[in-house]
Amino acid sequence: MQKPIYILGIESSCDDTSASVVCDAKVLSNVIANQEVHAKYGGVVPELASRAHQQNIVPVVQQALKQANISKEQISAIAFTNGPGLMGSLLVGTSFSKSLAIGLKIPLIDVNHMQAHILAHFIDRENTKIPPFPFICLTISGGHTQIVKVTNYFEMEILGETIDDAVGEAFDKSAKILGLPYPGGPLIDKYAQLGNPKAYKFTKPKVGELDFSFSGLKTGILYFIEKQQRINPNFIEENLNDICASIQFTIVEILMDKLKKAVKKTGIKHIAIAGGVSANSEIRKKLQSAEKHFGWTAYIPKFEYTTDNAAMIAITGYLKYLNNDYADMSVATKARLKVTE
Structure with a gap:
């Protein structure tokens, strides 16, 4: 043995x-x-x-x-x-x-x-699907935002990545603008559960087909909050849930739009997520609904x-x-x- x-x-x-x-x-x-x-x-x-x-x-x-x-x-x-x-x-x-x-x-x-x-x-655990090769992995964290094509354990190709800030940074800096403590990403997720994701509209960046950019979105959120606070100094407290829901909705839409393009380009429908931001409840929900709507198979890691x-x-x-x-x-x-x- x-x-x-x-x-x-x-x-x-x-x-x-x-x-x-x-x-x-x-x-x-x-x-x-x-x-x-x-x-x-x-x-x-x-x-x-x-x-x-x-x-x-x-x-x-x-x-x-x-x-x-x-x-x-x-x-x-x-x-x-x-x-x-x-x-x-x-x-x-x-x-x-x-x-x-x-x-x-x-x-x-x-x-x-x-x-x-x-x-x-690829950690061996019960009741968990393991992605077959090749698959696409959206790696999202405080320092990275990448779409990676995984051909085998150690053969990977970056299909697209952020040209400035990482998605986790966008969540944390947006939280800081709202006066939330560090790390703010999980708090945005928490308050977003209680808000209207369509309450406020933020512009999505226009960058390369599979690349990401979050610095413009961050600036847009800052200017929006400053403008609203000049009109109503209590704007954040009175609308915190809706603001968080709208920020989260916009960020997750950006991620999902790029994933759809990656699937179209590669024909690969096995989609995994990884990194700290893959704990976000909205991206998990959206990936699970993509299984029904687009015929994808989603691989979502355990929170730990x-x-x-x-x-x-x-x-x-x-x-x-x-x-x-x-x-x-x-x-x-x-x-x-x-x-x-």
Whole structure:
């Protein structure tokens, strides 16, 4: 009988320290330590993030091994995020992973954070559809907005991407304009549930066929709010639900319009979403209705695998391990890294 393969995944690309153990594509543990310190600054402070990673990484890894009920000697390989992300944060995870791999004399596997978001769909779990190749993945997060054609585990092609801001940034900055605390994206989603999505109309940007742009929309929202507040200083409080619903409706319409074009262009009707913004209730709803209306098959990740987490790093590490695709100890951390690299 084949010996089980245990992969320890470590994720430290931004402000969450996470460790996970997978055994043959099944998640045994997925521990995430959030950093509350950034909320009062209205965004992630890189220096504070890397310091918090240094404090969190040992207890988080210990907890992941304990929950998985294995000893460190049973680990087959260590997978870690080597980019993209904040350099200081990435270095903490990279240094720790290299040291542990040397100490245990086991392989080290470098993982592209953006590929891992997509490959989270291949975590083995009950009652979940796994996308067949080729499929299209809409990768939406605070730092990325991309439409990716996925031909196999490690062959990906960017069909379109944002030319300025990412969609998560558009949600968070719109929330900031409305005076909502960071991170504001989930709050817009929450208030939008109670509002009228057609209450206010915001213009959609005109960019390349499959590319995105959100900076103009953000500016449009700012000018609209400023104008309304000059007329009525209590405009935001009195209309918060409708404003949030209208912003969310516009952003999701932009995403869906581009997806429809990507399906038309490629003929691929298997559509997955990945990244932090794939937790948004409206995009999930729209994708599910597209199954009925357009004959698509939608692949929607579990909420715990949408934000930055080490389970997606571990599953990617597992797939690379099967290929004997290991990293050298000289592997460098990269703050910028495309999904195709």
